Amino acid sequence: MPLGSLRPSPLVEQATEHLREQITQGEWPVGTRLPGENALAKALGVGRSTVREALRALAGAGLVQARQGSGVYVIATEPAEDWPARLRRAAITDVYEVRVMVETRAARLAAERRTEEDVAALEAALAARHAAATGSDAEFVDADIALHAAVVAAAGNPVLTDLFAEFAPALRERLIDLVELLGLREHDPDPGHDSHAALVDAVRRGDGPAAEAVLQAELERTLAHLRARA
The missing domain is CATH 1.10.10.10 (Winged helix-like DNA-binding domain superfamily/Winged helix DNA-binding domain)
Structure with missing residues (x-):
């Protein structure tokens, strides 16, 4: 040619x-x-x-x-797929399993390293998540992800922060679908508030094991819903 x-x-x-x-x-x-x-x-x-x-x-x-x-x-006849594209193509359960591993460790680090500014950001994100309970499913999911992002940021590791930022878009749309399909907010418009409040409290107190355990339990519950749907 x-x-x-x-x-x-x-x-x-x-x-x-x-x-x-x-x-x-x-x-x-x-x-x-x-x-x-x-x-x-x-x-x-x-x-x-x-x-x-x-x-x-x-x-x-x-x-x-x-x-x-x-x-x-x-060296190849097909372009290498970039990381965001690979995440979008991956099964949500696979993405979520990695999210559990990354975020639970980040929660422990956040409790050990948090600053006053980090605590203030976490409290503001928790309040925003609670306020979003009156909004749409998309607004609630966005507020939830923002709170998790604040926990990761408090870990003080820019690589973790960047990694979560790559995961967030892949999670967002499918989490919105999950909330809608399973009707997770029909009886409680603010599901998981108590566990998220406990997470923020554990980070504030500097209790790494508690922060890790609370977040693991919360994420594992969502992962169970995803596996049931798969």
Whole structure:
């Protein structure tokens, strides 16, 4: 399949897409060394800098790899799936099992490391969750996730905070579905308030084991609902 010259703009995106097509359609199988930058630039009708940026994008997608002194080689014919996309595709029970492991440890750390500012943020998030009981299921789930995010933030570990931020979008929509399908708020518009209040209290008191145990019990209850639905 001939590469063909490209339109003026946006050149990098067009070059990346053309080269990606060559790879994904099997024109350059895994293990193939790509033509040099000069040859690709001539075939595509662009400058070497554009080709270089396109190859960098393909490397970021996990399709090619540069080997020092040898060239650029095809290492896969399908782009690597990014972490958020993988979470969206994963079974909710699998995501939730990892959430239990991450958050329970975070709760213990939060109790050990919390600052006055963290405690204030937790109390505000708990109050917001309680106030959201009068709102829609989506509003309540958002407030619930915000409280959990505040607990993770209090652990003082930016990697944990970033990891939870990646999990949150994958959890949100399916938790809203769960609340609606099971009618979890029909008889109690603020389910789990007592356990969440106990969690905040344990963190405030600096009782790591209690914070971990309270949160584990709460998350395991939700996980049981998810497994029953699966």
